[in-house]
Amino acid sequence: MADSRALRVGVDIGGTFTDLAVLDDSGIVAVGKALTTHHEPAAAVEAVLRQAIADHRLDPADIATVVHGTTLVTNALIERRGARTALLTTEGFRDVVEMGREHRYELYDLGLELPRPLVPRHLRFGVRERVRADGAVVTSLDAAAVKQLGVELAAAGVEAVAVCFLHSHTNGEHERQAREILEAAAPELRVALSSEVNPEIREYERSSTTLANVYVQQLVEDYLADLRARLGGLGVRTDPLIMLSNGGVAAIEVARRFPIRMLESGPAGGALGAVAFGRTARRPDQLAFDMGGTTAKLCMIEQDRPLITHTFEVDRVYRLRAGSGLPVRAPVIDMIEIGTGGGSIARVDPLGLITVGPDSAGSEPGPVSYGRGGTRCTVTDADVVLGYLDPARFLGGDMPLDAAAAASAIREQVADRLGVSVPEAAWGIHTTANENMANAARVHAIERGQDPGRLPLFVSGGNGPLHGPGVARALGSPSMVAPPAAGVLSALGFLSAPMSIDIVRSRHALLGEIGLDEARALFAEMESEGAEVLTASGVAAADVVHERTLEMRFVGQGSEIEVPVPPVGDGWRDEVLASFRRQYAQRFGTVAPAGVEPELLTWRVTARGPEPAARLGFESTSDGRDALIGHRDAYFSPDGYAPTPVYDRYRLRPGAVLTGPALVEEREATLLVPPGARCTVEADSSIFVEFAVGGSR
Structure with a gap:
């Protein structure tokens, strides 16, 4: 057995492979891949960890942290494998989840197929109650009707209920009353409230999010219990932490309560890995490119932070067509998904x-x-x-x-x-695969006010280093970065993520009219809630930091942009206005109009713990002279096949310089260095590839 030490394990379940990375204080200890077991996802986690423990003679008792990300929630929603769910809403609004935004995502398709709600119409019920937009109660909740519905739903085999009353983001009292009544009348029903899951404006998105959350909750609880048991069976003494879609990790209880926040937890790891390596190499702005076996994903990294969005679509009728899926409101790293992978x-x-x-x-x-x-x-x-x-x-x-x-x-x-x-x-x-991905990356970057031709491409995933050079050249990127263990970088990236939770409130007001005391009190309430969640997960109160943002727009506009804001103090409104104008100019490429007043809609606080100290590289055990392990015929157009040098990634030392064409192999990925390119092994074990101007693709 190895000497006692603190080991940290990251595990990512993808569409094709389940990836594993193990770190200690010195860097990467072990990596692994196993084919994903879709029918029983935790089985692949157990298998790949068991193999790593055996191959590297690790002591499971030394594992201090396990961070886990998965596509389980996304797959369950796509495959409709959740609980039999009902919806309770305000009388007259039962069809909101079917009408949606009445938007045709494909204008000229006469056979247009709209996203199918998670709950059929016969399980959607209107209840007499009414709250105004300002939170004032107009009509009290019909408690007798809610009680009767609870009894009937349980008798009919319904397992879960989403409660989404009109304007409950402003006043959730009726929803809380409904839950108490349902739990008393039918204790076996699982109940979720929109005022807790997604307390934001817009009824359609709030209802859709709450339904999705409760629909998969039992499935996620069962999975997490199975994962816990399997890890315990291997001798792991700690509960896993769960990767969230926002780029933070949370205790297992948070994931059980809000499984919808795990929706894109797996892909978040690749972006976090890009941030970690970028920070070490002082590359604050990058385009992170993760290509696996099923899809490729791209994410903008700005000032050492991945961009975050708060709306995501799942189960799209047309996989890559916005508007054709079910909307979910949850903080998610802003990625574009392309239907191109190794498979x-x-x-x-x-x-x-x-x-x-x-x-x-x-x-x-x-x-x-x-x-x-x-x-x-x-x-x-x-x-x-x-x-x-x-x-x-x-x-x-x-x-x-x-x-x-x-x-x-x-x-x-x-x-x-x-x-x-x-x-x-x-x-x-x-x-063709490279051009598809480059075209999507170009649009994604330009829509976010960035020029992809000036950004280095950071590649990860089992196929990222192989296809990244072609994507980078098609984009006109000057360089590309291939990190060590790129094939399991999502699992590695998990280990660089801090504990984190997002708190949100909707409160509409004109910027010029919002009272400073009101703003200060609202942020303080949200920060207190975030700190409470993190301290319950083991973070010291003194280590919790808060980031505040507002979703703002000009009066008369129909959509908002997210704006970072400082703590409330003297001159706060002027600082918020200046921040809004900067974000507006970057997003739309034009100066914000004068003479139009901005308004605030949604208030957000992200509470974070300290970032873990994680060295994501590895140290070569070779002097570098034996890194060349042979030659292999490889095809480069228009010259055809040619003997190409093949290098062992693990034997390359920092400072080593290679010129293309070349192939650099490690267990989980192969880096393709095209003709005319020059690459250097950096101090953090990543390989920096520079492309010759006008060189061959």
């Missing part, structure tokens, strides 16, 4: 063009080269044919790939249809 299926469309994705072979059955029954060629199959992946060393040799089967599938499904050779078809698949 994305390639085909020739009716116009004779290669298309990639958005459908994926996933992990079951996976790409053809996995040899698990997949029959449709994918991006990974193309990368094998091009020589970028070593069939014998994939995942350290634990999962050999079938290059001949991949070539045969590409020949039948793409090459023969286009009248080109198999390598040319594979190159077309590879570059």
Whole structure:
């Protein structure tokens, strides 16, 4: 056994692989990957951790922290595997969740399919009660009707109830009364209140969020209990912390109460890893690019912070079309998702063009080269044919790939249809995937007031280092950064995340009319609530810090922007106005109009604990002279196949310089250094790639 030490474990369940990273004070101790077990997600977590413990002779009793992120909530909503749920709302408003915003996300599609609510109409009930927008009670709650509904719903097999009354974000008393009545009449019902889950304006989004939260709550509780038991069975003595979508971690009780905040917990880790490495290397602004087996995700990093959004869509009818899914209001790292991953299926469309994705072979059955029954060629199959992946060393040799089967599938499904050779078809698949991702990245950056051509691309995910150079060159990015253990960077990124919780209130007021005492009291109330959650999770009260933002707009506008604001004091309104105007100019590229008064809608406080000290790199045990481990034929257009140097990532020492073409291999990922590029191993073990101006792609 190893000497006693504090180990920190990060685990990320993705669509294709479950990733593991283990750190101690010196850096990375172990990494691992296992195919995700969709029917029983915690089983893959147990398997990959058990393997790491055995391979590296770790003592489970030394594990001080386990941070876990998962796509469980997203998958449950997409697959409709939640509880049988009912909705209680104000009389006359039962169809809000079906009417939505009455927005056609595709104007010319005559067969337009709208997102299907989680609760069918026969399980949506209007209750007599009414509260005005200012919180004044107009009509008292019909307690007898709520009691009767509780009895009938339980008898009908309903398991969960979302209570979403009109204007309850201003006054939630009727919702609290309804919960007391339901719990007394039918104790077996699980009840969620919109005034607790999402106390914000806009009935449709608030109702949709509350329904989603209670719909998956039992499923998440069962999963977390299974995860706890499996970790305990391995000898781990600590409860896992759960990664939230906002880039912070929380105790397991917070995740059980608000599972909707786990919605995008897995992808958050890649952005956090980019922040951690960027801070070490003094790169505050980056474009973080994470390409896994199923999708790719991109995120803007500004001043060492990932951008945050508060609206997310899940279960889209059209996967990449905004407006076609169910809205969820929760703090989420602002990412764009692209239906391109290693498992994305390639085909020739009716116009004779290669298309990639958005459908994926996933992990079951996976790409053809996995040899698990997949029959449709994918991006990974193309990368094998091009020589970028070593069939014998994939995942350290634990999962050999079938290059001949991949070539045969590409020949039948793409090459023969286009009248080109198999390598040319594979190159077309590879570059099409890169261009798809670059186009999405360009739009994402420009919409947020950034020029992608000036930003370094930070790559992660099992396929990020392989496709990142092509994406960076298509964007015109000057450079690219490939961190160590890029294939499991989400799991590593979890270990750099602080404890965090977001508190929100909606309070409408004109900036010029809001009283300073009122503003001070509202922020103080929210900060107290956030501090209480964190201290209950083990954070010392003195270590809690608060960040305040306001969602603001000009009077007459229909949407808001989020504005950072200082603590309330003398001159506060002027400081808020100046901050609003700066954010407005950056977002829209124009000076904010004069003579129009701004108004405040939503108040936010993020409470954070201290950031953990985590060294995410590793130290080479080699002098660097044995890093070159051979050559492999790799394809680069227009020259074709050429013997290409292959380096062992673990034997490269800081300061080492390589020129392309080259392949740099580690267990979970392969870095492709294109012809004409130059790369340097940095002090934190990351590889900094610079592209020659006008060089080959």
